[in-house]
Amino acid sequence: NKLLVAxxxxxxxKEIREIxxxxxxxxxxxxxxECDVExxxxxxxxxxxxxxxxxxxxxxxxxxxxxxxxxxxALGGRPGVYSARFAGEHATDDENVKxxxxxxxxxxKDKRGARFACAMCLIFPGGRKIETFGTSCxxxxxxxxxxxxxxxxxxxxxxxxxxxxxxxxTMEEKNKVSHRKAALTALSEKLKGERL
Ligand code: ITT
Numbered sequence: 001n002k003l004l005v006a007x008x009x010x011x012x013x014k015e016i017r018e019i020x021x022x023x024x025x026x027x028x029x030x031x032x033x034e035c036d037v038e039x040x041x042x043x044x045x046x047x048x049x050x051x052x053x054x055x056x057x058x059x060x061x062x063x064x065x066x067x068x069x070x071x072x073x074a075l076g077g078r079p080g081v082y083s084a085r086f087a088g089e090h091a092t093d094d095e096n097v098k099x100x101x102x103x104x105x106x107x108x109k110d111k112r113g114a115r116f117a118c119a120m121c122l123i124f125p126g127g128r129k130i131e132t133f134g135t136s137c138x139x140x141x142x143x144x145x146x147x148x149x150x151x152x153x154x155x156x157x158x159x160x161x162x163x164x165x166x167x168x169x170t171m172e173e174k175n176k177v178s179h180r181k182a183a184l185t186a187l188s189e190k191l192k193g194e195r196l
Contacts, residue, residue: 132186
């Protein structure tokens, strides 16, 4: 019972592995596949489909793709689908977080609301596809990094309900309230226990 996930992001992969604990989850690097699909879509759903479709075409295997990002209210929903490339084409997580904090420098605390969003697309050989979407618990963007866990924007995404940033949560805690968990729960419901 194996599932190939069309991602080169090790942070995503770790979380997906933990959430889908009864399936053997492989990333592109585990399968020796180059991670070079261009994300030309304008929505999370389009990009998830583009990644799943391309890798399933190349391998003939069932493929799951995750396209996700951070939506900040004060920035009109940016960086959104550009979250990975916010500070430039090959930006590091650190550079993206720096750019976000710089853009929010003069925004007061009560206007720093944000959420993560995640689109999942699963494509079977033969072309059947299942698509889902999920959002995280509400958050605010704090003005400095807090915590060591997670990846991406986790160190500055503070969840008031829990009094912690996503980086101060354990993976188990984050996986209860994350956009990725919500999208994968919806996916399991659509699969209704059917084997992959
Ligand atoms: P793949 O396309 O290979 O899956 P990627 O990192 O390019 O990897 P995306 O295009 O979906 O993935 O961009 C998602 C970006 O949004 C990612 O780089 C993070 O910076 C951010 N992000 C998504 N989920 C996150 C999470 O749970 N915690 C923190 N940041 C997250």
